[in-house]
Amino acid sequence: MSEDVKMPQMGESIAEGTIVKWLKQVGEAVKRDEPLFEISTDKVDAEIPAPASGVLSEILVKEGETVAVNTTVAVINGGSAAGASPKAQPAAESKPAAEPQQKPAPPPQAFQPTLPPAAKPAEPQGAADDDRRQKSSPLVRKIAAEHNIDISGIEGTGIGGRVSKNDILSYIENRGAEKAAPASPASTSPAAPPRAPQLIAPPAAAATDTGPQPYADGDRVEIEPMSVMRRRIAERMVESRRTSAHVTSFMEVDFTETAKLRDSLKGEYQRDGVKLTFMPFIMKAVIEGIRKWPILNSSVWGDQIVYKKDVNIGVAVALDWGLIVPVIRNSDEKSLLGLARAVNDLGERARTKQLKPDEVQGGTFTITNPGGFGGLIGTPIINQPQVAILGVGVIKKRPVVIDDAIAIRQIGILGLSFDHRVIDGAVADQFLALVRDVIESGNFTS
Amino acid sequence: MAAITLLEAIRQGLWEEMERDKDVFLLGEDIGVYGGAFKVTEGFIDKFGAERVIDTPISETAIVGAACGAAMMGMRPVAEMQFIDFISCCFDMLTNYAAKSRYRQGIGIPIVVRGPSGGGVHAGPFHSQNVESFFLNTPGLKMVEPSTPYDAKGLIKAAIRDDDPVLFFEHKLLYRNPKIKQEVPADDYIVSIGKAAVRREGKDLSVITYGAMVYTALDAAERLQQEGIDVEVIDLRTLQPFDREAVSETVKKTSKVIILHEATKTGGMAGELTAVINEEVFEYLDGPVTRVTSIDTPVPYAPPLEEFFLPQVDDLLKAARSLAAY
Numbered sequence: 168m169s170e171d172v173k174m175p176q177m178g179e180s181i182a183e184g185t186i187v188k189w190l191k192q193v194g195e196a197v198k199r200d201e202p203l204f205e206i207s208t209d210k211v212d213a214e215i216p217a218p219a220s221g222v223l224s225e226i227l228v229k230e231g232e233t234v235a236v237n238t239t240v241a242v243i244n245g246g247s248a249a250g251a252s253p254k255a256q257p258a259a260e261s262k263p264a265a266e267p268q269q270k271p272a273p274p275p276q277a278f279q280p281t282l283p284p285a286a287k288p289a290e291p292q293g294a295a296d297d298d299r300r301q302k303s304s305p306l307v308r309k310i311a312a313e314h315n316i317d318i319s320g321i322e323g324t325g326i327g328g329r330v331s332k333n334d335i336l337s338y339i340e341n342r343g344a345e346k347a348a349p350a351s352p353a354s355t356s357p358a359a360p361p362r363a364p365q366l367i368a369p370p371a372a373a374a375t376d377t378g379p380q381p382y383a384d385g386d387r388v389e390i391e392p393m394s395v396m397r398r399r400i401a402e403r404m405v406e407s408r409r410t411s412a413h414v415t416s417f418m419e420v421d422f423t424e425t426a427k428l429r430d431s432l433k434g435e436y437q438r439d440g441v442k443l444t445f446m447p448f449i450m451k452a453v454i455e456g457i458r459k460w461p462i463l464n465s466s467v468w469g470d471q472i473v474y475k476k477d478v479n480i481g482v483a484v485a486l487d488w489g490l491i492v493p494v495i496r497n498s499d500e501k502s503l504l505g506l507a508r509a510v511n512d513l514g515e516r517a518r519t520k521q522l523k524p525d526e527v528q529g530g531t532f533t534i535t536n537p538g539g540f541g542g543l544i545g546t547p548i549i550n551q552p553q554v555a556i557l558g559v560g561v562i563k564k565r566p567v568v569i570d571d572a573i574a575i576r577q578i579g580i581l582g583l584s585f586d587h588r589v590i591d592g593a594v595a596d597q598f599l600a601l602v603r604d605v606i607e608s609g610n611f612t613s
Numbered sequence: 614m615a616a617i618t619l620l621e622a623i624r625q626g627l628w629e630e631m632e633r634d635k636d637v638f639l640l641g642e643d644i645g646v647y648g649g650a651f652k653v654t655e656g657f658i659d660k661f662g663a664e665r666v667i668d669t670p671i672s673e674t675a676i677v678g679a680a681c682g683a684a685m686m687g688m689r690p691v692a693e694m695q696f697i698d699f700i701s702c703c704f705d706m707l708t709n710y711a712a713k714s715r716y717r718q719g720i721g722i723p724i725v726v727r728g729p730s731g732g733g734v735h736a737g738p739f740h741s742q743n744v745e746s747f748f749l750n751t752p753g754l755k756m757v758e759p760s761t762p763y764d765a766k767g768l769i770k771a772a773i774r775d776d777d778p779v780l781f782f783e784h785k786l787l788y789r790n791p792k793i794k795q796e797v798p799a800d801d802y803i804v805s806i807g808k809a810a811v812r813r814e815g816k817d818l819s820v821i822t823y824g825a826m827v828y829t830a831l832d833a834a835e836r837l838q839q840e841g842i843d844v845e846v847i848d849l850r851t852l853q854p855f856d857r858e859a860v861s862e863t864v865k866k867t868s869k870v871i872i873l874h875e876a877t878k879t880g881g882m883a884g885e886l887t888a889v890i891n892e893e894v895f896e897y898l899d900g901p902v903t904r905v906t907s908i909d910t911p912v913p914y915a916p917p918l919e920e921f922f923l924p925q926v927d928d929l930l931k932a933a934r935s936l937a938a939y
Contacts, residue, residue, distance in 0.1 A: 237935070304868075304898055304899040304900060304939075305895050305896050305897070305898045305899075306868050306896060306897050306898055306899040307899065308896075309896040309897075325938060325939050326935070326938050326939050329939060331899055331900075331939065332868050332899040
């Protein structure tokens with residue numbers, strides 16, 4: 168009994184995933200639900216548990232490769248490990264053969280879009296993985312038998328590289344047209360001709376078009392491919408700068424009252440297992456601001472402004488390997504405790520890669536926290552398609568002048584980056600002033 | 614000639630059969646003076662009298678038992694279940710008695726047991742079920758479920774004229790749905806039991822379904838058309854014995870099949886159809902036969918849960934996209 172391990176569907180809109188890391192090697196025993204590999208998708212990173220107990224007999228998708236969901240990425244052989252299932256052995260033998268030509272390739276592969284495993288470079292060389300039957304269907308096999316065709320010579324365009332009815336029919340048509348030209352795989356794969364050359368191209372050519380390689384052997388540099396998340400962040404940040412007319416306004420805010428309130432509630436929240444930070448208070452103030460100035464909770468769509476009825480506030484969470492913005496849906500319907508709990512929970516799960524894709528989508532306003540390491544303030548980049556983002560600088564005691572006396576107060580600076588296409592400075596400042604007033608009053612609607 | 618609802622079509626079918634054949638009579642709970650819970654038999658008692666439109670006590674077992682007895686004496690009874698869910702009360706009458714009578718003693722039992730089936734109306738677990746799976750396993754019972762007024766009238770007539778027991782399921786969402794109104798011929802016609810209909814021609818993928826789900830399939834097919842997936846929709850109309858020829862035809866044509874039904878998944882029509890497809894046209898398949906059905910739970914009462922429970926257009930789209938790409 169063997170069990171195929173599939174690339175899981177991590178959310179409605181997610182079509183592919185990248186294997187970041189195999190946590191088990193071929194031949195190792197795995198238990199059901201034990202983490203087997205790490206993946207990275209458009210939205211989230213996650214550890215994927217083994218679907219069954221047994222021995223990891225084959226890894227079909229290497230680290231760095233991106234495949235469509237439901238693609239088989241590995242095979243677990245159930246039952247006793249020692250039995251040396253016939254399936255595992257040929258696979259192990261075939262590995263070394265394939266190794267030399269595949270070894271240098273990993274980095275470029277990380278840049279490739281969905282690659283059906285069927286388009287394996289091993290194919291042209293033949294032999295190497297005869298044991299891996301080309302995937303097809305009863306109909307395709309029947310047609311193949313009638314036309315005396317070897318299915319393994321056809322490039323499949325179905326899920327997981329499966330040869331579909333259309334594939335074999337167009338193969339036959341094509342073959343007829345070419346009058347039995349010698350079956351070089353490149354010419355017999357009408358469905359996806361551009362893919363083949365990419366696969367065997369050297370790393371530099373396969374990478375994004377950044378011009379000629381600026382580094383030579385011997386240069387004191389180390390080059391590593393960007394992770395999926397890093398690439399995504401890079402794209403989005405630049406995209407946002409290109410899209411919105413960024414302006415950032417700053418306002419100094421006295422957090423003293425809020426700090427008192429926070430101190431008085433801390434113990435109570437602690438008993439509920441919730442760590443109370445300033446964030447839920449700031450969210451409350453922002454929500455009031457949005458109620459008064461709904462443009463802050465909008466999007467630009469062509470020449471129209473889309474006002475969002477739901478207030479879904481995203482809170483940026485720094486990770487060792489990047490950054491993610493989990494979203495608290497309908498934040499305006501939550502109590503202070505509810506917000507605090509949500510911030511805790513999403514932050515924790517962001518750090519342990521447990522977020523679901525839905526939890527990082529649909530944000531309408533974002534709060535980020537450049538003060539986390541003492542930063543005075545930042546000029547955050549808007550999280551598209553939103554139109555504003557609030558940065559919270561470090562909150563600490565500073566001397567300030569109140570009624571001509573010098574007092575010690577908890578001061579923090581808020582920086583609001585907004586999209587000047589739809590929000591004018593006056594509106595942004597009035598919004599920010601309202602946020603400030605709520606925080607300074609220490610009066611929060613629960 | 615005006616377009617009529619599915620309910621009106623059933624009503625006309627019953628009416629005409631009662632006019633045509635004096636042995637045809639109706640029995641059920643509140644079908645006489647009250648005209649039936651869904652008013653299918655409204656006005657019947659005035660025209661045909663209390664002897665042919667019989668209000669019964671609340672005992673489905675007694676209703677079907679009496680119908681069986683009358684049928685053996687040469688009558689053509691049509692029994693109404695106020696909700697088809699209650700048919701489980703007469704399980705013994707139907708499966709052990711009505712279904713086996715011809716086999717055991719050579720006497721057919723020409724009864725029709727009809728009633729409203731199906732969910733989507735927030736009526737909870739006792740008033741929303743689809744019961745075909747219970748009876749699928751009983752040789753000797755026929756089952757039909759029309760999706761159009763034309764079929765409803767033609768099939769109720771065929772069911773009444775059939776010499777063996779027929780279970781007739783009427784999806785309550787379709788009863789008065791104005792969108793499916795249809796003109797039906799004034800003259801006597803029947804729709805043969807055991808014949809499916811192609812509701813939409815397509816070449817990429819087939820959806821085999823019946824009842825209200827026909828419209829779910831047609832809606833999804835419209836959307837899929839825009840994505841370049843050409844869907845064929847087959848309406849079984851008769852669930853037992855279903856039209857094997859039509860099933861094979863469509864599989865041969867498209868090579869990819871989704872079976873869609875509102876009844877729960879395990880042990881249902883979809884499983885049975887899948888098995889037949891495997892047996893008869895395996896070599897024409899270009900992808901796994903796929904089931905889209907309700908999930909294996911009672912029908913939930915809460916609207917959002919019921920929506921989740923029932924197959925939606927989106928569920929079908931998802932399955933169709935993945936099967937098309939297979």
